[in-house]
Amino acid sequence: MQAQTSPVLSLRGIVKTFPGVRALDGVQMDLYPGQVTALVGENGAGKSTIVKILTGIYQPDEGLIEVDGTETRFPTAQAAGQAGVTAIHQETVLFDELSVAENIFIGHAPRNRFGLIDRRAMRSRAREILRGIGAELNPGVKLRDLGIASKHLVAIARALSIDARVVIMDEPTAALSHKEIAELYELVEKLKAQGKAILFISHKFDEIFRIADRWTVFRDGQFVGEGLMAETNEADLVRMMVGRSVDQIYPKRPARIGKPALTVAGYCHPTEFDEISFTLHEGEILGFYGLVGAGRSEVMQSLFGITQPSKGACRVGGDVRVIRSTSQAVDAGIVYVPEDRGRQGTVKGLPIFQNVTLPSLDRTSRAGFLRMAEEFALAREYTRRLDLRAASLDQDVGLLSGGNQQKVVIAKWLATKPRIIILDEPTKGIDIGSKAAVHDFMSELAAEGLAVIMVSSEIPEVLGMSDRVIVMREGRIAAEFEDGAMTPENLVRAAVGIAGSENGAAA
Amino acid sequence: MTTIQTGRRIPDRLTSPLSRALKSWEALLLVVAVAIFVLNSVASPYFLDPWNLSDATFNFTEKAMIAFAMAMLIIAGDIDLSVGAIIALASTVMGVAMTLGAPTPVLVLLGLGTGLTCGAFNGLLVARLGLPAIVVTIGTMSLFRGISYIVLGDGAFTGYPSGFAWFGQGYVFWVITVEMVIFILAALGFGILLHRTNFGRMTYAIGNNATAARFSGIRVGRVRFILFLLTGLMSGVAAICLTSRLGSTRPSIAFGFELEVVTIVVLGGVAILGGSGSITGVVLAALVMGLVTFGLGLLNVPGIVMSIVVGALLIAVIALPRLWAMLRRG
Secondary structure, three states: OOOOOOOOEEEEEEEEEEOOEEEEEEEEEEEOOOOEEEEEOOOOOOHHHHHHHHOOOOOOOEEEEEEOOEEEOOOOHHHHHHOOEEEEOOOOOOOOOOEHHHHHOOOOOOEOOOOOEOHHHHHHHHHHHHHHOOOOOOOOOEHHHOOHHHHHHHHHHHHHHOOOOEEEEEOOOOOOOHHHHHHHHHHHHHHHHOOOEEEEEOOOHHHHHHHOOEEEEEEOOEEEEEEEHHHOOHHHHHHHHHOOOOOOOOOOOOOOOOOEEEEEEEEEOOOOOOOEEEEEEOOOEEEEEEOOOOOHHHHHHHHOOOOOOOEEEEEEOOEEEOOOOHHHHHHOOEEEEOOOHHHHHOOOOOEHHHHHHHHHHHHHOEOOEOOHHHHHHHHHHHHHHOOOOOOOOOOEHHHOOHHHHHHHHHHHHHOOOOOEEEEEOOOOOOOHHHHHHHHHHHHHHHHOOOEEEEEOOOHHHHHHHOOEEEEEEOOEEEEEEEHHHOOHHHHHHHHHOOOOHHHHHHO | OOOOOOOOOOOOOOOOHHHHHHOOHHHHHHHHHHHHHHHHHHHOOOOOOHHHHHHHHHHOHHHHHHHHHHHHHHHOOOOOOOHHHHHHHHHHHHHHHHHOOOOHHHHHHHHHHHHHHHHHHHHHHHHHOOOOHHHHHHHHHHHHHHHHHHHHOOOOEEOOOHHHHHHHHOEEEOOEEHHHHHHHHHHHHHHHHHHHEHHHHHHHHHHHOHHHHHOOOOOHHHHHHHHHHHHHHHHHHHHHHHHHHHOEEOOOOOOOHHHHHHHHHHHOOOOOOOOOOOHHHHHHHHHHHHHHHHHHHHOOOOHHHHHHHHHHHHHHHHHHHHHHHHHHHO
């Protein structure tokens, strides 16, 4: 480790405030050439804000940005690019209708002497860059014809096309499979060898310990500490992140399984799923595991009335119900916390309290007329229960961090006093602290007699939280596991369809 | 089994509603309206005459009635460009009934009924079939007015019963016209509907994120359908007022109304892509538009120049806050 080299980029005393929130409060950070610095912190720690400052999207209110020891400013995204800072975002913005080469060079395409885009040069340089990262993609192919992993490689190629010195990777592995993650690690090693400084933002500790050389911790917009990876351990980092030690990650309480709350019989859908039958009990947490695309979310959304099954019936409590709309589902006491928080979960543009009361307006209003005092009271009660961090209840929900937005969505549904709560990937992309809070809360809900379905692709979470696990594969229920049969091997075997897993179902 | 109560107390609001109102778009519009009022009274000695001012309200009352419903529709993320054509069709239906000897109450019911039917047709195509509102209503714009042209050709219906004239020509008290009263009632009604009811809240939620609104148990299709019905209904009301005021129906009646209605809505601070806006803003925008056209009329400015001024005013008022923000950032 060449800790003696001077940093290529340094931040000193960066302050950034938004109305009512001090997002960054005098933070510092150093990025060294040829080294990976992991930035860790809970939701709302200020990680996204620092990325936006580094890429010229936000301007800091105070503080210094130094490149090679000289003070600089990044008034625009272009300026940051020219200084050699580039980011691969959590949700990279790419253009489906453009070709791979066009995506890579958008905004800085090579020109011929007439000032027009030189397509041939663009393609050959695109091919060169792609080869450099070990991606054998045809630069002429339209992006929409590629899978998620290939799109990711295009995003990385785009970042590298501007001859970057500092590469920011914001949750780069969130959407990748194991194999793809391994390839990404190799790529990171290549970039290191080329002397690039890498800022790596991730919630996954195994990842950080695997590839990072240094760490920096933020908490609530403040700088907590930094150092070398080799001189720290997981427990220390977690303690710094949350300001307390997280000793128990899965706070599952012993369940008192009650009466059947939901019985699904023979649910079919023309394309997404087939012959889905299961029973969910009061007080139970039922895990749904499977590979991405196994049809788990689709089943849940049809139970919630987003789509209609072509065949099958479902019994809620004692009554057989056909749920044709989300409002009927809510009336029946079924609520759904979606995986896609930004699009399906929160209504950005509306304040927090209005998001919370949206499905409960019938209760907070009188004769169809709004009563603000009642709304604030309801929102106060449930956001407090979920330990929401926000400046005020009147704040736009879009200004909250991912984990806090998730808390608003959960608060919204709890306020309806549901009988069945379906959580779809409830902790995806949120930090350890919020994760523990969500798990804790699920456990508490089940203990209160709610029936909980948890769709999750994280095996430790499924095993740690569920009383029972159903594994789906290609739109069908592949297996069901209880007690001792709930092992990582059984789950994975059933999910990928390795013969012999059916025996596990009998256990 | 202890319940975790670690939650910290979050304040309800950081900014008071009053300080927010002072910084709002509506406050800016109010300043513009007052400025135009003062300018007009300086520029023309006839401006401050109560009867002249009363006459001037006809410049905006009919359009503004529709603008309230249109504002809600646009806030929900839709739009209805067929409102002028609905007026033409409703007026034509009333004209046909009038020639058959229908009395005033029947004419009114037919006007309202035609508006509702047209609104339901638009709503069905947009909210049930999921077609884009702008395409559907461009289509029905031609369709509804086309029917009027088929019925009337070059002709016109005239000779409405004298009782019918009350809506567009009558006075309730002194200089207060019937239309002005309808305008005020519509403003109050839509103001309450948008800002004080569950329905209004759902309208905002749908405009900001229709998917998340649906995932929150809101019957999105129903709300959108009702908004089209309301816009159709208000077009019917405007058709009664306009037909009554003109005393005749021609197929070209209310031609180009839709653009003026949308102009009022946008000038009133309603986001054209939905999600935000207020009825107060629309009321003020209607007043601003009315005052400008009336003031220019008193100064004998020709109609074409007037539309240039109105267009420039719209762009100026919309661009102003953004220019201001850019200047402040340097």
